[in-house]
Amino acid sequence: MKKYYLIILIVLHIGLLHAQLPKMYYADTTSVGLPFSKDPSVIKFKGRYLMYYSIKSPKTANGMDGWKIGVSESNDLYNWKKIAEVTPAAVYEAKGLCAPCAKVIDGKVHIFYQTYGNFEKDAICHAISDDGLSFTRNNSNPIFHPTGNWTNGRAIDAEVYKFKNKYFLYFATRDPSGKIQKQGVATAPGNTDFKRSDWTQAADSSILYPKYPWEGECIEAASIIKKGNTLYMFYAGAYNNAPQQIGVAKSKDGISWTRLSDKPFITNGKPGEWNESESGHPGIFEDSDGKTYLFFQGNNDKGRTWLLSNKKIGWNASGPYVLKD
Numbered sequence: 001m002k003k004y005y006l007i008i009l010i011v012l013h014i015g016l017l018h019a020q021l022p023k024m025y026y027a028d029t030t031s032v033g034l035p036f037s038k039d040p041s042v043i044k045f046k047g048r049y050l051m052y053y054s055i056k057s058p059k060t061a062n063g064m065d066g067w068k069i070g071v072s073e074s075n076d077l078y079n080w081k082k083i084a085e086v087t088p089a090a091v092y093e094a095k096g097l098c099a100p101c102a103k104v105i106d107g108k109v110h111i112f113y114q115t116y117g118n119f120e121k122d123a124i125c126h127a128i129s130d131d132g133l134s135f136t137r138n139n140s141n142p143i144f145h146p147t148g149n150w151t152n153g154r155a156i157d158a159e160v161y162k163f164k165n166k167y168f169l170y171f172a173t174r175d176p177s178g179k180i181q182k183q184g185v186a187t188a189p190g191n192t193d194f195k196r197s198d199w200t201q202a203a204d205s206s207i208l209y210p211k212y213p214w215e216g217e218c219i220e221a222a223s224i225i226k227k228g229n230t231l232y233m234f235y236a237g238a239y240n241n242a243p244q245q246i247g248v249a250k251s252k253d254g255i256s257w258t259r260l261s262d263k264p265f266i267t268n269g270k271p272g273e274w275n276e277s278e279s280g281h282p283g284i285f286e287d288s289d290g291k292t293y294l295f296f297q298g299n300n301d302k303g304r305t306w307l308l309s310n311k312k313i314g315w316n317a318s319g320p321y322v323l324k325d
Contacts, residue, residue: 112126
């Protein structure tokens with residue numbers, strides 16, 4: 001009898017582990033031999049879903065270089081297969097590129113991404129593709145970095161969204177001391193080709209700054225969606241594994257933002273869950289049928305590995321809420 005009880009306990013334990021895992025539970029393992037994918041951005045292009053995300057090459061001497069962008073495809077938004085990489089191809093991104101924002105504009109795939117490993121000199125770049133896999137860089141790259149005494153000049157975590165016939169470029173930067181991460185915004189005309197000279201800094205100060213205890217010293221990774229006449233920004237609060245969690249703010253003009261709550265919208269997991277260390281770097285995606293999904297990264301080992309998941313999002317008069325799978 002003891003043998004059968006042991007088998008039942010093992011089965012129950014396995015079932016509990018699976019119950020803790022989300023429906024989407026994906027990571028690229030081809031780069032460093034471990035599950036390692038960050039910063040998801042999803043589009044629908046030519047009948048399939050494409051997800052762009054950051055991956056790391058084997059550690060270099062300083063541990064900062066070697067970032068690149070992975071590309072995976074899916075037919076259902078839950079099961080993904082890697083099909084390509086975007087690797088450094090220009091001097092300004094030689095140390096690495098990551099944190100892609102993917103958009104379909106006029107039948108082509110555009111990615112807005114950051115250089116990495118250059119500290120306060122990291123900036124936003126742009127590339128375009130006919131197939132979503134092979135990209136041509138913008139001749140004016142890097143296309144944007146902030147200026148003024150409110151910033152150290154760094155720009156990362158690009159998010160580009162068209163609103164009121166302008167393109168808004170949201171980015172994370174740091175204060176002059178390099179300690180506090182915060183959000184800024186620039187704009188370009190609606191007919192832009194996204195070259196550097198088209199972008200104008202829309203505010204000479206942060207549009208969203210860490211305020212609540214859970215946000216720590218960091219607001220980053222803005223991801224924008226419009227519902228009615230209102231823009232909603234999903235953002236990451238606190239640095240990685242602090243834990244990083246996801247908040248939401250809203251705006252009528254794209255520049256002045258009000259948080260929906262003083263609490264996170266998506267929290268990190270409970271002890272033992274897959275996202276115990278964080279639920280961070282959101283990427284909101286609206287499908288062609290109007291359904292929305294929030295993609296995000298998580299891990300339970302303080303960043304040794306990184307996995308990607310999503311949650312279905314519903315909407316009411318108060319804003320977004322999480323739907324059950």
